[in-house]
Amino acid sequence: MTDTYAPPKVWTPAAETGGQFASINRPIAGPTHDKELPVGKHPHQLYSLATPNGIKVTIMLEELLAKGHQDAEYDAWLIKIIDGEQFSSGFVSVNPNSKIPALLDVSAVPHTRVFESGAILFYLAEKFGEFIPTDAAARAECMSWLFWQMGSAPYLGGGFGHFYAYAPKKFQYPIDRFTMEVKRQLDVLDRNLADRRFLCGDDYNIADIGTYAWYGNVVLHDQYEATDFLDVKSYTNVVRWATEIDERPAVRRGRRVNKIRGPEELQLAERHDASDLD
Numbered sequence: 001m002t003d004t005y006a007p008p009k010v011w012t013p014a015a016e017t018g019g020q021f022a023s024i025n026r027p028i029a030g031p032t033h034d035k036e037l038p039v040g041k042h043p044h045q046l047y048s049l050a051t052p053n054g055i056k057v058t059i060m061l062e063e064l065l066a067k068g069h070q071d072a073e074y075d076a077w078l079i080k081i082i083d084g085e086q087f088s089s090g091f092v093s094v095n096p097n098s099k100i101p102a103l104l105d106v107s108a109v110p111h112t113r114v115f116e117s118g119a120i121l122f123y124l125a126e127k128f129g130e131f132i133p134t135d136a137a138a139r140a141e142c143m144s145w146l147f148w149q150m151g152s153a154p155y156l157g158g159g160f161g162h163f164y165a166y167a168p169k170k171f172q173y174p175i176d177r178f179t180m181e182v183k184r185q186l187d188v189l190d191r192n193l194a195d196r197r198f199l200c201g202d203d204y205n206i207a208d209i210g211t212y213a214w215y216g217n218v219v220l221h222d223q224y225e226a227t228d229f230l231d232v233k234s235y236t237n238v239v240r241w242a243t244e245i246d247e248r249p250a251v252r253r254g255r256r257v258n259k260i261r262g263p264e265e266l267q268l269a270e271r272h273d274a275s276d277l278d
């Protein structure tokens, strides 16, 4: 790999790009192999991994259960993305985009698939009438922050995280570009949270769950080992907001589901019963 690059007339993939996750990247969609997904006994079948996008959904499901919605019960099946399990025929039938998280609601008629973490949060919020405001203006604010998060996270993960932590070498140009944007996003959040307890005001909702999963990880859990580099402590309102969410029992539970890295006592590869987390 060189520092400068003259793009050819028609792009073809390099034989070896290097960097983490290079082995699962390919320029086409669709399945690579035939394999059905397992289906358990609960209304919701989740196929996922405890990445920031994955924990959004397990946190939401644990929050719904904590509110007493027994119908929110779920089986959480592990999808090892590094092994390419998101490219099985079964997974692609639930998410044609081959990315976790993917949800199959087998209590719905017909069985309903939902992919994209933001869409899953919204689906569950609507289904249970929880963590989403009913008033039109408040709902618009909630959806605005939820969509903001969905649009912003790729700059944080795919941009900053990739070039700062996963690329085969440190290249200054993309690191500078994405650090600029991530710090701007942190400042957007910090200013909004200066006079709001949660993103939309006094109430915790799906916008907080989605945004916490990414920015909470960065400011509290040293995601990408960039705590000092991004000077996360200077975003005091973000840290205060993320800390409050981080301490919620349902958040603690949800973060552990489909987790196969980190301290062993916090890992839970699959969840098929509430007692798996006790």
Ligand SMILES: N[C@@H](CCC(=O)N[C@@H](CS)C(=O)NCC(=O)O)C(=O)O
Pocket: 024, 051, 052, 053, 054, 081, 086, 098, 099, 100, 101, 115, 116, 117, 118
């Ligand atoms: N916009 C999607 C992004 C999902 C996503 O990027 N998932 C990653 C893990 S966090 C994944 O499955 N990567 C596997 C791959 O790219 O093959 C969402 O929010 O659900």
